[in-house]
Amino acid sequence: MMVTPDTARTPGDDVSDRSPQDSDAVWTRPDFPDSSTWTVVLSEAERAEIVDAGRADGLDPSRLFPTLRSRCEEWAHTLSAGCGFVLLRGFPVDELGTEQTERAYLALGAMLGTPVGQDREGSVLTHIRDERITRTDPTVRLYRTRERQDFHTDGSDLVSLLCLSQAQAGGESLIASSAAIYNEVLRRRPDLLEVLYSPMPWDRNGEEPPGQPPYFELAPLNDIDGAPRLFYISWYIRDSQRHPEAPRLTAGQLEALELVETIANEPRFHVEMVFEPGDIQILHNGRILHARNAYRDHPDLDQRRHLLRLWLTARNFHGVAEPLRSGIPSRSANDGPAATR
Structure with a gap:
């Protein structure tokens, strides 16, 4: 199966007419001198609304968050049209039980978009923690380990992470502007933009629907609403080569993948976030690449690093190409890519 968005470019298209992107989505590390420039501290009144939402089982969702709804509109604008x-900072994990935390987090996320499935079971909340396993093959997803995850995107318009507890050491989140990376690829190697606009094979990691091939094809770069959007998980592309029937990656394709990773990992192209309990990071997958450093966990399993992840399809904008913005199809689905970390 080849996933071909309506706005995808055809392999061989001339990219000589491409110009640098110029918007608030183009940024580098010097644009954010310290963490205060990207952190929103929730007020006590806002925290109280979240607590009420967590404890209000069965309450009409439209009655939740009377104050936070206007703030969510500001966040949505930053995500869609800003950086x-x-x-x-300040989600009240210290005042809510496990089920209440999940309920409040889902309700808060639902103001920004519709939660979508993150695995073949259709789970809309994923627990991100080290399961004391090793990634021995591509069917073991990296979030279940302590290993580093290089820069990538997730399978939805928005990805949100709520920190419940920190690692003993490491585990920092790194984020980079995909538009700034696009501009740098254009500056250094404009010939590789054409390569990134051409389809590449992606491993489905054993989550393919019955009767479907174990890989699909998709170009990492696609134009959406007149702007290039980078959907990128390099290890999914490289892992596809374990399937003899998948197209072989060319030297140019491998070089293009390496260039994206090289640029994103240069210090001036990313910012580093250290999560504290109660922090929620929300990213626009069409504009942001994110990575995670390897980490060392606490010996006590109850104290290990623990995040809750939400994938959301945004209501008012398209972050990534169809059909990738809808998460992983459930086992009942007939088809669809499993392009997630």
């Missing part, structure tokens, strides 16, 4: 990311 593409926000860090909320």
